[in-house]
Amino acid sequence: MDKIRITGGQRLNGSIPISGAKNAALPLMIASLLTDETLTLVNVPRLSDVTALSRILSNHGADRTVAGKRIGQSAESGQTISLTARQIVDTCAPYELVSTMRASFWVIAPILARMGEARISLPGGCAIGTRPVDLLLMALERLGAEIRIENGYALARAPKGLxxxxxxxxxxxxxxxxxxxxxxVLAQGTTVIENAACEPEVTDLAACLTKMGARIEGAGTPRIVVTGVARLGGAHHTVLPDRIEAGTYAMAVAMTGGDVVLEGVTPDLLQAALDALIRAGVDITATNEGIRVRRNGAAIAAVDIETQPFPGFPTDLQAQFMALMTMAKGTSRIRETIFENRFMHVQELARLGARIRLDGDVAIVEGVPKLTGAPVMATDLRASVSLVIAGLAAEGDTMINRVYHLDRGFEALEAKLSRCGALVERISG
Structure with a gap:
């Protein structure tokens, strides 16, 4: 199993290209099941989750082609994937496939909409809480689907269409x-979605569906109105930049000091996180290339945050911000309101010398003058990258185990950090 060794103490300087968003790419890929024509997605990140979802879509009948690299492209450049599901050959998604990635459960909607039935394995729990699918099933029931749970599967039927x-x-x-x-999008009549998520990834899916012929109004607001159409066609769509990756590298620069341009991302995608960094004493500037992040060595100020749905502070940046606060001057309070059990990185940060205590859904972080390298264990995707951030600033070597979590969500992490001066090495084993 691979490990990553980090020798801390290096300031980060240079530029980092921000990849396409994993949290947008996955639902966009699933949307290919809604049409028998080709959906081409540009700027898809090279991640293990993308590979796993490709296998799942293939099980349902989607053919995939991946465009070759263009001249001058590096491993950090996103790929172009074309998906064509001319026929849905299997309306069942078995446990052995769904269990590898929770987002794959979302195939239930396009398969049901197109075929009138779907049998999808329940994904079960995960490292950061149960994250039940009851609200997903409720949404389909409101569209006329009959759903029952049997032997660990959700069986959905709408023989006359949604x-x-x-x-x-x-x-x-x-x-x-x-x-x-x-x-x-394929239901008969009009659907109104109230208290909808406003995340950029939802807006990106709506934009792609619109290119495919869907009629959607209000995406990006709490009220979305969808007028169903008889069929959708193919489209060509570019995945938006990954705001979580951008925020992660911004916090790495804040942690180590230095001057880095995060290429291809705009502040509006992660303004709440940038505002928190500004309060911590980090200089954030929008440029023509992206976002410039600078810290000249001044102390990091302690900042309190509370995770909220977009446009609030993202839960997917909570662990990274906690790593930053471990060396802040003063005490910060971090409240997690989205997911239960999302503080499992606390014990691993403590191995590096962090002082953190938990009080229910609040982590109280007392800043320390220094962290010291140690072997640590990644527990989930965001927790693992928080250990990378801490290791970049820790004295000596930090060895991070279970880095397959990182491969699920961060494209070419070692290469991107190394190009800015970090001492990061993957050790295969």
Missing amino acids: KGGEIVFPKVTVGGTHTALMGA
């Missing part, structure tokens, strides 16, 4: 909004 309806989410859910959109 029908427009009103979907009111009791809480904001990105997965639920993705599911509602993909179900509603």
Whole structure:
């Protein structure tokens, strides 16, 4: 199993190209099941989750082609993937496939919308809480689907097709909004989605579906109106930049000091996180190339945050910000309101010398003058990259185990950090 060794203490200087967003690419790939024509996606990141979802879509009958690299492209450049599902050859997604990645459960919506039935394995729990699919199933029921749970599978039927309806989410859910959109675009009549997620990745899916012929109004607001159409066609769409990757590298620069341009990303995608960094004493500037992040060595100020749905502070940057706060001057409070059990990185940060105590959904972080390298274990995707951030600033070597978590969400992480002066090495084993 691969490991990553980091020798801390190096300032980061240079530029980092930001990849396409994983959290946008996955639902966009699933949307290919809504049409028998070709959906071409540009700037898809090279990640293990993308590879796993490609296998799942292939199981349902989607053919995939990947364009070759253009002259001058590096491994850090996103790929172009074309998906064509001329026929859905299997309406069942078995446990052995769905269990590898929770987002694959979202195939239930396009398969049901197109075929009138779907049998999808329930994904079960995960390292950061149960994340149930009840709201996703509720959305499909509001569109007229009959759903029952049997032997660990969700069995959905709509033999006469889905029908427009009103979907009111009791809480904001990105997965639920993705599911509602993909179900509603082929439903008969009009669907109103209330308390919809406003995340940029939802807006990106709506933009792609619109290119495919869907009629969607209000994406990016809490109220989305979808007028169903008889069929969708193919499209050509570029995946938006990954705001979580951008925020992660911004926090790495804040942690180590230095001057880095995050190429291809705009502040509006992660303004709440940038505002928190500014309060911590980091210089953030929008440029023609992207976002410039600078810290000249002045102390990091302690900042309190609370995770919220977009446009609030993202839960997917909570662990990274906590790593930054471990060396802040003073004490910060970090409240996690989105997912349960999303503080498992605390014990591993403590191995590096961090002082953190938990009080329910709040982590109280007392800044320390220095961190010291140690062997640590990644527990999930965002927790693992928080250990990378801490290791970049720690004295000595930090060895991060279970880095397959990183491969799920960060494209060419070692290469991007190394080009800015970090001492990062992957050790195969």
